[in-house]
Amino acid sequence: MDEHHDEQLNHEHEEQTPMSTRQASVQLRDRSQTRRREQHRRMDAANQSLADALRITYKLLQAGMFVLVVLYLISGLQSINEGQRGIAVRLGKIVNRNLDPGFQWSWPYPIGEIVRVDEGSVELPIGTSFMPSLPGNERQESRAMEADIDSFSSSRQLNPERDGSNLTADLNIAHTQWRVYYRRSNHADFVSNILPQQENTMVRVAVERGVVQSVATIPIDELLKNSNESISARVREIAQQSLDKVDSGISIDRVVLARKSPPLSLMEQFTNVQSAAQNAGKSREEALLKREQTLNDIAGSASSVLIEQINEFERLTEIGDEKGAEARLAIIDRLLIGEPVEIDGRVISGQASGVVSELVNDATATASSRITRAIAEYQLFEAKQQQYEANPSLMIARDWSGAMSEFLNKDFVSSMMLPTGVQAEMLINNDPDILKEIERRKKEKQFNDAYEKRMDLFRRDLYKTQRGIQEKEE
Structure with missing residues (x-):
């Protein structure tokens, strides 16, 4: 553009300049063009340097961008x-x-x-939500779980701002502590719907809701006495339903009732009641065990059947059904001696044992012994009768001699021999040793008789007592 402008100026100058000055103008123009060419060469070198610098900078920028892209992609690993x-x-x-x-x-x-x-299981303690406050107004879950029950406030008044509690079905107050074990089962739902900082809060609120609803359905005695598994399962069910409604992706594996107690201000009274109930239960168990042992000792495995039949026999007797009572008595007799009996379609045999069996055996043995003795006495009487008819004096002498020998052989009889044909007079009294021995044996016999009588009455009373218990339970 500058060259074109200079040419126009030179052309106008030539038209206006006389011929005499043309030579000087040509020289001036040549010098001007030379200067311009030098300037152009300088500018070209500068532009080239600038272009090279820009080109290098651009390549460096490209390399830097490539490195950044590579680092960006690598950061995804x-x-x-x-x-x-x-x-x-x-x-x-x-x-x-x-x-x-x-x-x-x-x-x-x-x-x-x-x-x-x-993926692992997470343990969440709930130690302060339903317990009285700890000293210092601290609500640390781990500290509350490990604290002794006496460390909590035992005030008769509960402040809802700092004290927790449960309300039972019978409108009593109770205190509980829980341990929750959960895991993240659906990772996508967990990431989509639960913020990490809200995870524990979500689970805690769901479990607390389950605890409130579950404890409110049972009385305090059932809460304190019964097993923890049923109520823990109910709490877990309600809490899991709450978490599933919001698609939390959290599954509760286990809820554990770690501690349960009545109001701490009434702890002593509840403890006394529980102790009394436990003692009563223990006494009842011991009584039932003793009952079973006694029944087994008395009649063995047939005791329950015998009691039923005896009760039925007494009922039939009271209503005047003699035939039914006789039939029932026959069944009882067959049971006692171990013979097979069909009752309500069942065949029962050989079950009687224990004291009943011993009494039956003793009675059988006694009856057999008496019969044998009576037969022997009858046979002896017949023999003596025949001897008496044949020779009465001989029989009387022999019987008198036998009776005298038996008398002299008694422990309390002392014998003294005197020569014949001598008259002697003796002044004697009773032997004190013999009297003592006689008295001792008499008392011993009375004691044995009384003991046997007491034992017999005791066995009969035991049987009647157990029968009475059986009637009450029926």
């Missing part, structure tokens, strides 16, 4: 630890729900990311 699962997210959408432990690649933030979720 992340490590998932053991016990964790990864979820790949791209532009806010889940593209892979289950990434195994190890190195995994995903688009880096903000395009994408890998969210890590722990």
